[in-house]
Amino acid sequence: MPKRVDHEERRTQIAEALIRVAGRRGLHSVGMRDVAAEAGVSLRLVQYYFQTKEKLLFHGLQHLSDRFTARVGVRLAAVGPGPGPRATVEALLLASLPTDEESRTFHLLYSSYAILSVTDEALAAHPFIDNPDAAENALTDLLVQAQKTGLADPGTDARTEAISLLAMTATMGTSILVGQRTPESAVAVLDHHLDRIFRHDPPPPPARPGRKAAVRDRSNTRRPQAAEGAPTAERQRGEEPQED
């Protein structure tokens, strides 16, 4: 039975089991035995490929983050530059709302990590998300570009609006998670602000004013099927399991 085995593959398998069980029962209550059972392996195996729980946790969250980043990228590429920057911004924000299982798990686990890292300095030490300001910068750039091409009101401060949009999206995501708000109402609020930021009259040069996107514009919630299109590619961070 014990042929030579692809370590990275096994680690991914276990990490995804961790993500599933953590998304189901919460990050705080996940144990090595749970992960082992979910992955269909023995406890010893989880110990073998990840020596300690902290390493397992970190790797699992990193994997989740990579997968989600890739998913957002796919979704952004799917909408393309055709419909204009507003559609791109909207896609970026909507991709972060917990509307399906994967985004729900991501939002839950990311929030759990953020809260835990407030009081647990061991967690705070690890970055988890390589650059926490990446989304803010990307969104700011999108808004600035829209302003330059006359599609967005140049009178607003792009960075402030980017911060605001992301902040609203985050809290509303949590509200959706706890069942206090529906995704539709969250989208309505976001659209309200996009209506404000993006002008409705066509700019001087020939341009097509974006359609007033309806609440249910994200019809392609599940289309791109980003699931495992590109499995993490290569992220080598070092330590192979050497023990015994």
Add this chain to the structure above:
Amino acid sequence: MPKRVDHEERRTQIAEALIRVAGRRGLHSVGMRDVAAEAGVSLRLVQYYFQTKEKLLFHGLQHLSDRFTARVGVRLAAVGPGPGPRATVEALLLASLPTDEESRTFHLLYSSYAILSVTDEALAAHPFIDNPDAAENALTDLLVQAQKTGLADPGTDARTEAISLLAMTATMGTSILVGQRTPESAVAVLDHHLDRIFRHDPPPPPARPGRKAAVRDRSNTRRPQAAEGAPTAERQRGEEPQED
């Protein structure tokens, strides 16, 4: 030694010990022994006044919520109706930002509870905050009043703006908690939106804005002035410690 003792006083003492230790080391890692040590009593005492950990947790969070609600009420009363509704709205929002120890603890524990309640239905069953929409309704009322008196732009939807302001405040509060953002920058973003919502020129003739259907039209479930000055006053929920 064992004189007759005020139970409610002891419970409060222990509950505040819970709040302190939870604010320091996180809600997830607080144990009955920690609370006992922090309160300077024996483990048995914590068991005696709260029979189970779940009851202790719930009572402690309830106490925290009451204290904070009272604090916000005091702060709102302190600013008074003199400077106008904008100052009141600003005070309401700023009071929620984690700027000192008490607001920091409240924000941290409230967020922890929210995240935990996503996957722990036992926690989700308890309301913790009596009315989660109280702040939203109060803020909406404030904005509507400002619109009626011509101090705020009647073209915006009050409820949507209230939701947005609270959502931004919440996320930015967490950002402050994790050290990603300073309170000053958060205030700057909020002020940016208050500048937008509140007009700068004095009100023209008596304005007649049409009724704008809100995202959800359950108007004013709660009067303005949600916080009562009395700290906790009477909140009887039943069970006295009867055991042995």
Add this chain to the structure above:
DNA sequence: AAGATCGTGGTACGTTCGTATCACGAAGAA
């Protein structure tokens, strides 16, 4: 062929946690 290494299973150890049990002195009731 022989020995070293790898992948795997089973299980034990020490700690921590929430809760339960036993005991006992002091205060109010009769």
Add this chain to the structure above:
DNA sequence: TTCTTCGTGATACGAACGTACCACGATCTT
């Protein structure tokens, strides 16, 4: 006074957790 109830201490118990240890067959190297 006597008895019952109350407040408190110390400690025990069972479960769960992360981790460590031991064993063993399969594979690779030389």
